[in-house]
Amino acid sequence: MIKQSAEKGGIGRRAFLKAAGAVGLVLGGMPLRLSAAEPKEILIGDIHPTSGGNAEYGKACQDGTRLAVEQVNAAGGIKSLKGAKLKLLAADSEGKPEVGMRAAEKLIQDGVVAIVGPFQSNVAFATTQIGEKYQIPTVIDFGIADNILTRGFKYSFRLMASTDMAAEQWAAFSREIARAKNVEVKTVVIIHENTLYGTSFAKKAKDAVEKAGMEVLSVIPYPFNTADLSSEVSKIKALKPDIIAPISYTPDAILLTKALATLKVYAKGYIGISSAGHGSLAYPTSLGKLAEFNMTQTAFGNPNAPKYAPFFAAFKKRFNAPPNSSPSSYNYSAGLLVADAINRAGSADPKAIREALAKSNFKDHLLCGEAIAFDELGQNKNVVSPFIQVLKGEQIVVWPKKFAQKDPVFPMPTWDEILK
């Protein structure tokens, strides 16, 4: 090389110009890019169980938030902050409170201004503590346990209905359907799994059902990891209720339905009270025909929301799979809600965002119900937990009418008709 340049007598004029031009282009480009990155990105955290037992739900949740953030950015970012872009920092809770807590600490250290998640009650109970400590708002998607919000935290906001709301809505909707179909419904048997979830819900449901003027014939608890529910089901058969109201996880929901069919227990309605198991995707897929006409209340997205169809299409395109109604639409809404709050706050300061969230009146969401607005505890007061029914293997929203895709089938056909 040295020899060569010595021969040529250094760099030629033309070569020099070329090099200078290239450098100039690079330098000239730099300030342009810097100005594009100004104002800098606003970080949003997302905590969900993307590994472990609830991994599939966790992923459906996280993809929902991700889509919302990407769409906000594609539409020009946060308007009040000169089009500032959002950036999603996704974390895995593994479904464990302690891992969720560490994830929240890490996200906050990385500079997130709000957190979305974390799908489970026990994890929400833990992560919101961290959010409260650092004064970073959390928008809770799911996590129905009462004590998450009753601690008086200022930085926790929950989208899904509380146990009280769900129980009241269940009783009201059951009455409405019976009235609409001109069917007499007077008696209910509640059968529930006996962990905190089922037990506390059953108590509230019993009160709500009685308040609505129906009689609760019996409240039957059972251990959710049991191998057999035939005896409990025999008991229901002897009681002959108009409505069987289960509160179950997935495995016991499967066993319960099989036992009801085997022992040919007929009731006018088989309607889950916010039953996680009956509302799960595994319920219709694993039971096939036996799941037909089962109704349950669940935190489903609103298929009639104007934004639902475009959301569905965009989600499918982005992730090569259709969204899972509850987790994906709830978290999509959470992402949009946070963007809306930042926009209204006109600031990326978490305290200002918290104030904006507390004053939310956000209509552009996919939940069933009116605009998202929070009460003083941080509970979304306008959300509705609708009834879905399994019709031809699909989970279809059937009540309230406003959100329904189809008319409910009520009373239920007999098992012989279902299994025909």
Place this chain on the structure above:
Amino acid sequence: MVLNASLILQALVNGVLMGSIYALVGIGLALIFGVMNIVNFAHGSLMMAAMYLSYWLFVSWKVDPYLSMLATIPFLFFFGLLIQRWLIERVIDAKHSIQILLTVGLSLFLDNLALALFTPDFRAISVSYQTASLVLGGIIISYPQLIAFLLALGLTFALYFFIKKTMTGKAIRATSVEKEGAILVGINSQRIHYLTFGIGSACVGAAGAAVLPFFYCSPNVGYAFVIPAFVVVVLDGMGNFWATFVGGLIVGVAESMGAIFVPGSLKQMVMFIIFVLVLFFKPRGLFSK
């Protein structure tokens, strides 16, 4: 409360039917414990493996779960044999704590492998006869559960015959009673161990396929059956297979009667109260002399 004769009779039938499954699972546990003095905590995970095998055979090739036993029983037999050959045999003379760590570890490994391979989804199969039942004077007997009962009864009889009457069975019994003596008379104790673990595992191979028509399948499904099966094993004091079978029925009936008579959540407590009482008053087993 609506306690009437037919409800109690129905619960009795349900208990007997479920109990036979606990018994079949328990027999496998008892056999392994009786011969090698090893508590196999991976028993439930092996049952889970059988259930998935039967499930996938059904989903992929429409193999009826009962027919799939032709695959699950030999598969679990050889799987058990290999586990004994490669893992358990290495700790056969080690301390109990080491053996427990090994079988618990194996169980965790298998459960998490299933979680990785099959996701945590709950799965169930739909066979045409899944809710078919026999109605006898108001009592409903589910056919799949009745078939499972008859299978458990048949297999118990076959195992009883095998252990009592065949040379190999006698060798297994000899090894169980007096290992050194058995070796002295020329019994290859290692081979007996392989065989025992194989047979013990084959029991859950049969049980797994037999329950699939009326149960669900998931990576942790084994615990639903193995916990009652442990109670069964304590009940019968590792005696003979018939004692285990009767022990299974007792546990099943205790559970189903519990569901009728005590507030529902306590039904498993009835089972465990029996467990504690037997340990306390008849530590060598309900049927011991």
